[in-house]
Amino acid sequence: MNDLERAIGDLVIANRILAKEDVVDAYGHVSIRHPQKPDHYLLSRSLSPEFVTRDDIIEFRLDGTPVSDTRPAYLERFIHGAIYEARPEINAVVHSHAEDILPFSISKTPLCCVAHVASDMGAHVPVWDIADKFGDETNLLVINMEQGRDMARALGPNTVVLMRGHGFSAAAEGLLKLVRMAVYLPRNARILLAAMRMGEFKALSEGEIRTRNRFRPGAPEMQRGWEFWARRAGCGDMLADSKGGV
Amino acid sequence: MNDLERAIGDLVIANRILAKEDVVDAYGHVSIRHPQKPDHYLLSRSLSPEFVTRDDIIEFRLDGTPVSDTRPAYLERFIHGAIYEARPEINAVVHSHAEDILPFSISKTPLCCVAHVASDMGAHVPVWDIADKFGDETNLLVINMEQGRDMARALGPNTVVLMRGHGFSAAAEGLLKLVRMAVYLPRNARILLAAMRMGEFKALSEGEIRTRNRFRPGAPEMQRGWEFWARRAGCGDMLADSKGGV
Amino acid sequence: MNDLERAIGDLVIANRILAKEDVVDAYGHVSIRHPQKPDHYLLSRSLSPEFVTRDDIIEFRLDGTPVSDTRPAYLERFIHGAIYEARPEINAVVHSHAEDILPFSISKTPLCCVAHVASDMGAHVPVWDIADKFGDETNLLVINMEQGRDMARALGPNTVVLMRGHGFSAAAEGLLKLVRMAVYLPRNARILLAAMRMGEFKALSEGEIRTRNRFRPGAPEMQRGWEFWARRAGCGDMLADSKGGV
Amino acid sequence: MNDLERAIGDLVIANRILAKEDVVDAYGHVSIRHPQKPDHYLLSRSLSPEFVTRDDIIEFRLDGTPVSDTRPAYLERFIHGAIYEARPEINAVVHSHAEDILPFSISKTPLCCVAHVASDMGAHVPVWDIADKFGDETNLLVINMEQGRDMARALGPNTVVLMRGHGFSAAAEGLLKLVRMAVYLPRNARILLAAMRMGEFKALSEGEIRTRNRFRPGAPEMQRGWEFWARRAGCGDMLADSKGGV
Numbered sequence: 001m002n003d004l005e006r007a008i009g010d011l012v013i014a015n016r017i018l019a020k021e022d023v024v025d026a027y028g029h030v031s032i033r034h035p036q037k038p039d040h041y042l043l044s045r046s047l048s049p050e051f052v053t054r055d056d057i058i059e060f061r062l063d064g065t066p067v068s069d070t071r072p073a074y075l076e077r078f079i080h081g082a083i084y085e086a087r088p089e090i091n092a093v094v095h096s097h098a099e100d101i102l103p104f105s106i107s108k109t110p111l112c113c114v115a116h117v118a119s120d121m122g123a124h125v126p127v128w129d130i131a132d133k134f135g136d137e138t139n140l141l142v143i144n145m146e147q148g149r150d151m152a153r154a155l156g157p158n159t160v161v162l163m164r165g166h167g168f169s170a171a172a173e174g175l176l177k178l179v180r181m182a183v184y185l186p187r188n189a190r191i192l193l194a195a196m197r198m199g200e201f202k203a204l205s206e207g208e209i210r211t212r213n214r215f216r217p218g219a220p221e222m223q224r225g226w227e228f229w230a231r232r233a234g235c236g237d238m239l240a241d242s243k244g245g246v
Numbered sequence: 247m248n249d250l251e252r253a254i255g256d257l258v259i260a261n262r263i264l265a266k267e268d269v270v271d272a273y274g275h276v277s278i279r280h281p282q283k284p285d286h287y288l289l290s291r292s293l294s295p296e297f298v299t300r301d302d303i304i305e306f307r308l309d310g311t312p313v314s315d316t317r318p319a320y321l322e323r324f325i326h327g328a329i330y331e332a333r334p335e336i337n338a339v340v341h342s343h344a345e346d347i348l349p350f351s352i353s354k355t356p357l358c359c360v361a362h363v364a365s366d367m368g369a370h371v372p373v374w375d376i377a378d379k380f381g382d383e384t385n386l387l388v389i390n391m392e393q394g395r396d397m398a399r400a401l402g403p404n405t406v407v408l409m410r411g412h413g414f415s416a417a418a419e420g421l422l423k424l425v426r427m428a429v430y431l432p433r434n435a436r437i438l439l440a441a442m443r444m445g446e447f448k449a450l451s452e453g454e455i456r457t458r459n460r461f462r463p464g465a466p467e468m469q470r471g472w473e474f475w476a477r478r479a480g481c482g483d484m485l486a487d488s489k490g491g492v
Numbered sequence: 493m494n495d496l497e498r499a500i501g502d503l504v505i506a507n508r509i510l511a512k513e514d515v516v517d518a519y520g521h522v523s524i525r526h527p528q529k530p531d532h533y534l535l536s537r538s539l540s541p542e543f544v545t546r547d548d549i550i551e552f553r554l555d556g557t558p559v560s561d562t563r564p565a566y567l568e569r570f571i572h573g574a575i576y577e578a579r580p581e582i583n584a585v586v587h588s589h590a591e592d593i594l595p596f597s598i599s600k601t602p603l604c605c606v607a608h609v610a611s612d613m614g615a616h617v618p619v620w621d622i623a624d625k626f627g628d629e630t631n632l633l634v635i636n637m638e639q640g641r642d643m644a645r646a647l648g649p650n651t652v653v654l655m656r657g658h659g660f661s662a663a664a665e666g667l668l669k670l671v672r673m674a675v676y677l678p679r680n681a682r683i684l685l686a687a688m689r690m691g692e693f694k695a696l697s698e699g700e701i702r703t704r705n706r707f708r709p710g711a712p713e714m715q716r717g718w719e720f721w722a723r724r725a726g727c728g729d730m731l732a733d734s735k736g737g738v
Numbered sequence: 739m740n741d742l743e744r745a746i747g748d749l750v751i752a753n754r755i756l757a758k759e760d761v762v763d764a765y766g767h768v769s770i771r772h773p774q775k776p777d778h779y780l781l782s783r784s785l786s787p788e789f790v791t792r793d794d795i796i797e798f799r800l801d802g803t804p805v806s807d808t809r810p811a812y813l814e815r816f817i818h819g820a821i822y823e824a825r826p827e828i829n830a831v832v833h834s835h836a837e838d839i840l841p842f843s844i845s846k847t848p849l850c851c852v853a854h855v856a857s858d859m860g861a862h863v864p865v866w867d868i869a870d871k872f873g874d875e876t877n878l879l880v881i882n883m884e885q886g887r888d889m890a891r892a893l894g895p896n897t898v899v900l901m902r903g904h905g906f907s908a909a910a911e912g913l914l915k916l917v918r919m920a921v922y923l924p925r926n927a928r929i930l931l932a933a934m935r936m937g938e939f940k941a942l943s944e945g946e947i948r949t950r951n952r953f954r955p956g957a958p959e960m961q962r963g964w965e966f967w968a969r970r971a972g973c974g975d976m977l978a979d980s981k982g983g984v
Contacts, residue, residue: 026474027363027467046466048474072466097363099433103440106360106447114844116878116904117765117835129448136453139460140362165450166362187837193440194841194931201844202867204903207874215877220784220810221765228764228786272720273609273713292712294720318712343609345679349686352606352693375694382699385706386608411696412608439686518966519855519959538958540966564958589855591925595932598852598939621940628945631953632854657942658854685932 006243007035008057011042013226013235013242014179018094019050020233021183028096028167030182031080032175034059038088041080046072063145076141082148083155083171090171092178097167100186103193105162111189113204118188119212120172120181121160123204128154129164140166160185176217176226176245183229217246252489253281254303257288259472259481259488260425264340265296266479269428274342274413276428277326278421280305284334287326292318309391322387328394329401329417336417338424343413346432349439351408357435358449364434365450365458366418366427367406374400375410386412406431422463422472422491429475463492498735499527500549503534505718505727505734506671510586511542512725513675520588520659522674523572524667526551530580533572538564555637568633574640575647575663582663584670589659592678595685597654603681604695610680611696611704612664612673613652620646621656632658652677668709668718668737675721709738744981745773746795749780751964751973751980752917756832757788758971759921766834766905769818770913772797776826779818784810801883814879820886821893821909828909830916835905838924841931843900849927850941856926857942857950858910858919859898866892867902878904898923914955914964914983921967955984 001009011032018024026048034040041060044052058069062081066073080093104111104127111125128151130138140163142148151169155161159181160170168185172178195201204212215222226245230236247255257278264270272294280286287306290298304315308327312319326339350357350373357371374397376384386409388394397415401407405427406416414431418424441447450458461468472491476482493501503524510516518540526532533552536544550561554573558565572585596603596619603617620643622630632655634640643661647653651673652662660677664670687693696704707714718737722728739747749770756762764786772778779798782790796807800819804811818831842849842865849863866889868876878901880886889907893899897919898908906923910916933939942950953960964983968974 026471046470048470050474051477075467097361099437100440102361102437103444103447106437106449107441107444108446109444114903115835115840131451131454136451137457138454139458140450140454164448165360165454191837191840191844193443194838195845197443197931197935198841198845198847200846201841202902203844204878205869205874208869208876208878208903211875212877221813224784224786225764228788231789272717292716294716296720297723321713343607345683346686348607348683349690349693352683352695353687353690354692355690377697377700382697383703384700385704386696386700410694411606411700439689443689518963538962540962542966543969567959589853591929592932594853594929595936595939598929598941599933599936600938601936623943623946628943629949630946631950632942632946656940657852657946685935689935 001241003035006241007032008042008054009238009241010175010243010245011057012052012054013230013233013238014175014245015044015049015052016233016235017179017229018096018182019048021229023096023098023182023186024049025097028094029074029076030094030178031092033084033091040067041084043074043077043080045069046074075143078145078148079142079151079169082145082152083169086149086152087171089173092172092175093169094178094182095167095169096182098186100189101162101168104189105164105166105168109196111162112192113188113209114192114195114201115184115188116204116212118181118184119204119209120177121185121188122158123206123209124158125160125162126154126156126158127162127164131164174217174246176222179229179245180222180225218244247487249281252487253278254288254300255484255487256421256489256491257303258298258300259476259479259484260421260491261290261295261298262479262481263425263475264342264428265294267429267475269342269344269432270295271343274340275320275322276340276424277338279330279337286313287330289320289323289326291315292320321389324391324394325388325397325415328391328398329415332395332398333417335419338418338421339415340424340428341413341415342428344432346435347408347414350435351410351412351414355442357408358438359434359455360438360441360447360449361430361434362450362458364427364430365455366423367431367434368404369452369455370404371406371408372400372402372404373408373410377410420463420492422468425475425491426471464490493733495527498733499524500534500546501730501733502667502735502737503549504544504546505722505725505730506667506737507536507541507544508725508727509671509721510588510674511540513721515588515590515674515678516541517589520586521566521568522586522670523584525576525583532559533576535566535569535572537561538566567635570637570640571634571643571661574637574644575661578641578644579663581665584664584667585661586670586674587659587661588674590678592681593654593660596681597656597658597660601688603654604684605680605701606684606687606693606695607676607680608696608704610673610676611701612669613677613680614650615698615701616650617652617654618646618648618650619654619656623656666709666738668714671721671737672717710736739979741773744979745770746780746792747976747979748913748981748983749795750790750792751968751971751976752913752983753782753787753790754971754973755917755967756834756920757786759967761834761836761920761924762787763835766832767812767814768832768916769830771822771829778805779822781812781815781818783807784812813881816883816886817880817889817907820883820890821907824887824890825909827911830910830913831907832916832920833905833907834920836924838927839900839906842927843902843904843906847934849900850930851926851947852930852933852939852941853922853926854942854950856919856922857947858915859923859926860896861944861947862896863898863900864892864894864896865900865902869902912955912984914960917967917983918963956982
């Protein structure tokens, strides 16, 4: 199995993990930048992540056109291309409607990091409202590059951008870091919501977040997460050929 | 398999989906208007939706009398007939006690749409209190056409009507739209409740709701939901003969 | 299978349902009055309800002494005897630590009925604090008849009594009514808690509760619940010999 | 099977229970003091608790060095050694990120005992903030004995210490008591959070907590819990050789 095949295998595992952990349901999607062609990315055809297999992965150009596939694509694939275009260091992107982050997308209260397991989310989570630029008659979806680029601008140098009334998109250097963050982001939101009810609370400091983010994805404690989520998602048999989301 | 048989198959799938997604439990029911006889509808005999099969489906007249079946019927079947009677464009109706919408049925705070996945619910969700017209000695159930019609009047041109201390009823042009809405309505309620705790929040605008509702049920992204929920509900084998809830 | 054997079968089903629906875990128990000997009751030996089978059921006198069994008994069996002693019309008793009713047991806010499915709980739910009579050095458990009788006095003519920092006990004329109420009581508590957050709310009226409680346990809509919960709990095969919790 | 082997079997069961009951996920760990060598403890290699088997258990000295094993160890094993060092009566230690206790770790509201099932947590739960002594540039983890000892000092004579933005560590004389407490601590936190929303509430008194903690782990009602959680966790077959967590 060559490097591309192993990367595709890990993308399948990521799809299954995100489904199992309720980050995505029928909707939501995850991609990786093509390991050999930085101006292409790999993303499933229009399919619920829980059912994605190797054969469903399509190669796209950054503008969202498939290289050679004619099967229906996700309407919102432009989220992925726009982030890869704006952020050369990014190799993995996810888009999700995870329920527990939605309240923060429609509120003036910022989503901040209070739980160490979620520190990959960073200290600042911007909110993007599609109506600010595209007005009141959108279906809220990111359905072209112009909208994708506007969202990517709102994301800026951060890891996560909330999308008002819709969900979030997030970006990471690697797939494991992205998956781990996406799994723990809703948990962080629930903890924050509960703590706010009790009054004053203490968030992680920027120093702590910076220090934590020095973890290498290949370290045993990071791989422990990948193995755990993959096995829970029924992908234990795919671990032998996995790159570990690295 | 003819069109009626395929419609009945989809109604069975809808029953199973609503059970799996906790929209109904032992109680609650879903119907479709008869595809060839607009003054008849199809609804299971008195049975928990999780266990419904083709043989359980009964044909009813709009007034709630079965055409030729003698098995016990749902006490509240009048909900269905009254809505089909009042709304000729409606082809699918659901009644549910979904826990997360109940708080809004007994509160003065209106349930509004804050999550794009729930936009089929519309901008306005009226509350119907059976006691307003039928007094303090009902069992809260809609057990005759008079009560059904009163509830249908409260529903008006909307998609969802909350029933005080009881649940909700909802109506759609087609089964997939109805099922999708019923699955996401409780999620929308939870998100709204959490957002309200943090103060001011932004709902979907009427323009956004209108724009979103232009999605055709046959589109790949809509069918993706039908396939996802059906497979989760253990009905994957019924998809080959499904009309896709269209 | 004779009547006693069928009653014992239903008690086994009730144990499994309450475990499956998270009303009990390792702790909590359910009993019935002996169908032929009104001064005896039937209750499992000390065992988690999920694992109870016919052979685990022990016959007790109302004072909590087993008729002829030497296996360890539940420490709190006195709850059952004390209620059967005080309330001749009662034939089924449950004790539970269900999480969602606990907040009301330690609060000054009364637990009232807001959801029609929970109307068997009645309009008034008293709270019993063991410390009021037995002081500060108890382990909070009801471990003798004196404590059981004090709790039964607090229950009075009601269906449910909350036990401060501990759980609840409840009583009904029949097993199905008891199980149904125990399943829906925590749901009612969650709905009430959510509604209270939004301000004013409307509870079921006493007239509505009275009207609803006229349902006969043998009616199809009541049996639908028994069948649903029994099948979910893996007891589908026991339904053929079931009395339906009546 | 000798005593050490049976103790190791129980440690495996404890790992599986804590995973099944969502006290740990990919992260978190549980140890016992070596039954024959009080200055050694037994803890899995770096592995998600759900997957731990006998062969994964490593013997450590109190300073966190393995006696003879070279497999990667948990980064935070120093939590265990530091507690065993400070508290000779303690024979079991757990570290967890359980979501529902996190809000209390970042809040000024103390976590107190309101549910009798959680009384092993004690009347006082201190919070330890790693930043107080180790500043703003830690990764929040306890990665050496100095940090472990500082945390153990904050724990003092109590059972549980919350770790700000991170989780909790807890200590008990025996494994069953520890597991039971760890399972019920998050439930107690949820109940407390809900009760606080309604205003004033009543916690367990110190007398009640003291009285409850006289339960012997070998008593039938305590063993009932061990059996229940072990069977739920799929370890029913290991119960025959179990010491019952005693």
